Amino acid sequence: MRFPPRITRIGAAAAVLSALLVGGAVTAAPASAAVGSICYGALPSQAYDTLELIEAGGPYPYSQDGGVFQNREGVLPSQSTGYYHEYTVKTPGSSTRGARRIVTGQKSQEDYYTADHYVTFKLINYGC
Incomplete structure (x- = not known):
């Protein structure tokens, strides 16, 4: 059985719980931030x-x-500048980088x- 590469990463809920338990700050997303979720298994194969x-850690196809x-x-x-990083998800048939990306957050x-x-x-929900 193949496990998702980041299955061992902690989720956002665990990070919030950890911050609360140790007295850290938790910043909430602005009300305008509408972020849905997607099951790992529903991602396109290129993702x-x-x-x-x-x-x-690479090598990556695009600079x-x-x-x-x-x-x-x-x-x-x-979040502060430098928290998020972006990576291209190839789009079959596209001569450019296309529109698909994975954006990662560092802390949680x-x-x-x-x-x-x-x-x-x-x-991305790795649990479904």
């Missing part, structure tokens, strides 16, 4: 390739991969998928 590359994602759209929870180690170039995001 698995990208997640495996992230886990391995922009691994770069800081600024969250200019404000869809993801607000969450992974988001976007199929529409940052208009919407879905938190």
Whole structure:
């Protein structure tokens, strides 16, 4: 049985619980931030390739991969610069990077998928 590459990462709920238990700060997403969720098994096959590359630390097919994602759209929870990083999910038949990305968050180690170039995001649920 093949396990998702980041199955051992803690989820956002566990990070919040940890922060509360040790007295840390928890920042909530702005009310305008609408982030859905997607089961790991529902991702396109190319997303698995990208997640495996992230886990391995590269090499990445595009020079922009691994770069800081600024969250200019404000869809993801607000974090300090450098918290989020973006990676290309290849789009079959596209001569460019296409619109699909995985965006990772460092502290609570969450992974988001976007199929529409940052208009919407879905938190990847490794438990379903």
